[in-house]
Amino acid sequence: MTRILALSALLAAAAALPAQEFERPGDTRVVRAYFDDPLVAAKAVMSLDALESEYEKGYIVLRATEEDIEAARRAGMRIVEADDYDSVVLPSEPPTEAVPGTIAGFPCYRTVEKTYASARAIADRHPTLAKWSPVGRSWKMVQNAAEGYDLMVLRLTNEATTGPKPILLITTAIHAREYTTAELGLRFAEYLVDSYETDADARWLLDHQEVHLVLQANPDGRKRAEEGVLWRKNHNTNYCPAGLPGVDLNRNFAFGWHDPGGSSDDHCSQIFRGPGPASEPETRAVANYMWRLFPDVRGPADTNAAPSGTSGVYLDIHSHGRLVLWPWGHKYKAAPNATALQTFGRKLAFFNDYLPIQGIGFYPATGTTIDHAYGELGVASLLYELGTTFFQDCDDFERSILDPNLESLLYAFKVARTPYLTPAGPDVRDLSLSGRASTAGVAAGSPVRLSAILDDTRYQDGNGAEPTQTIAAGEYTIDVPPWNAGALAHRVSAADGSFDSGAEQATAVIDTSGLETGRHSVFVRTRDADGNWGAVSAIFLFVQADDGSTDDTDDDDDDPGSGESGGCVVDENTACLHDARYRVRVTWLSGNGRTGAATTASSATDDSGLFWFFDPDNWEVLIKVLDGCALNNHIWVYGASTTDLGYTVRVTDTATGLEREYRNEPGVPASAITDATAFPDGCRPP
Secondary structure, three states, X not given: OOOOEOOHHHHHHXXXXXXXHOOOEOOEEEEEEEOXXXXXXXXHHHHOOEEEOOHXXXXXXXXXXXXXXXXXXXXXXXXXXXXXXXXXXXXXXXXXXXXXXXXXXXXXXXXHHHHHHHHHHHHHHOOOOEEEEEEEXXXXXXXXXXXXXXXXXXXXXXXXXXXXXXXXXXXXXXXXXXXXXXXXXXXXXXXXXXXXXXXXXXXXXXXXXEEEEEOOOOHHHHHHHOOOOOOOOOOOXXXXXXXXXXXXXXXXXXXXXXXXXXXXXXXXXXXXXXXXXXXXXXXXXXXXXXXXXXXXXXXXXXXXXOXXXXXXXXXXXXXXXXXXXXXXXXXXXXXXXXXXXXXXXXXXXXXXXXXEEEOOOOOXXXXXXXXXXXXXXXXXXXXXXXXXXXXXXXXXXXXXXHHHHHHHHHHHHHOOOOOOOHHHOOEEEEEEEOOOOOOOOEEOOOEEEXXXXXXXXXOOOEOEOOOXXXXXXXXXXXXXXXXXXXXXXXXXXXXXXXXXXXXXXXXXXXXXXXXXXXXXXXXXXXXEOOOOEOOOEEEEEEEEOOOOOOOOXXXXXXXXXXXXXXXXXXXXXXXXXXXXXXXXXXXXXXXOOOEEEOEEOOOOEOOEXXXXXXXXXXXXXXXXXXXXXXXXXXXXXXXXXXXXXXXXXXXXXXXXXXXXXXXXXXXXXOOOEEEEEEEOOOOXXX
């Protein structure tokens, strides 16, 4: 994997810079630190200046002082000089011109200016959902209004829904050289607004909650990093002007600012804390914005816990190390809400498969964002370390960082109402409605089957196992979320008759007779045996006018399981085989909980159907319903697949109502379906 990729044009520019801007010869040197315990490696990445954190290699790369090297040795790491390591490496292919608005050599990462333009465009296109506002100024702008940048926040919520709303605050790129962070935050914002009309979770989140994103928390420093320089701090040239200017903004927050260790008084240190707490305008802008958003719910002593019902979440996004961290970072002692924060961290890390750990490494880290937000206000605060290096390759970002972390951020947004409680509860996944209820719609009065998996096992247990419980109950509400007054809860039942495990297939029948024509949101949640309600998941339910023009007798919208014949009508998600007697549908499920209906391919025959998930030219599932009457007096179901996504195949004999279900779990290469006894009544005429 490319270590830190930069274009040759940037190398030429870098050659004109003082050598100290890359490293301080004589004070630091690059070494490989080999480890046996991944937890030790993670703590080294948290505390030292790690250039790479690809743990799979068995070592990490450090730019280390003698003191750092000695600390690594005391922790059991073996140090080997890395004389052949280049902190800036030419790409393997000839450089191409930079894509306008992106960092040269990294077309997936938008510049400060393009980030601002993209966020402004979101607000312009979605004026009822988004607002783009200044919250402060960068150091350079304070010195000269013609230079530097405003610090801006993108606020997303549906202005038409009023009342107090839970808040998720996200800051990104507070350390300038961490390319992945601002792009992830911006992609998250774009996902939410672009999915508002098509995704029920995005819709209820923006209707009932708020997310605030400070996408470039250190714009002056980021501009230096965009030149290919490993710039960490802001650009305050009052400190170390001839070497490594600036203040480490993530050591400059007031809470715990000058506690022993964890930062430096050396102006040229990468972790220079600044001359005083919150001395930098960028720090003050973020801290003041926190105070505007969140009430102070925690007492003055370090031992005072925030109330368990406290609302609001703060996330600070960094790179690198593949970690999810929580307070305290300025001391080894656990925070008062440590158990709940650990549960929350393990849940967030389930989606991106990062290591969840308290935010302290070999040394304390003082004056940090998450210690400040939690310590001053009591808000649930966590920090992500994305990927394996600062200038992360775009292929790695798009392939392995973006989607898992979008899912993790989405979960954080879901639980912002009660983040100290909800992560302890089970999740709702693989949520679906029968027939065309979630796509084209069903006639008013048609019963609709709701199906879901209720799951209390989704935690990342790489650093201790999270206790899990059996599922105890499930419920759904329509249009009114379950926490609102007036919500009418309906029971969701175990498909096998009893809740007795940590993950259960569950079902319910929705009566649509009292629903108005149009789109409705179905909110589903579940509770474990310890009484913990988990995060809500939602799905759209569409109801058509029952004016006699719509024939729903061809669909599952008859009473599910009634056994009455309804025939089968082909639509984009349905294959009808053997003269439309057998209905075949497929839903897919990714490992991070995303799901959807597979689409049928046009090349289906009378006894076989092909389905695709994402690309019409890439068919993932083949299902064959075969006449085996002459051999064993049954209709057979055979299938093959080329995927390791999870999926559910449902084949229904519409003449008898008998349904067969075949499943593949996410992450497991799909095996063949060979069911030679599927439908014993299929050999009889309907």
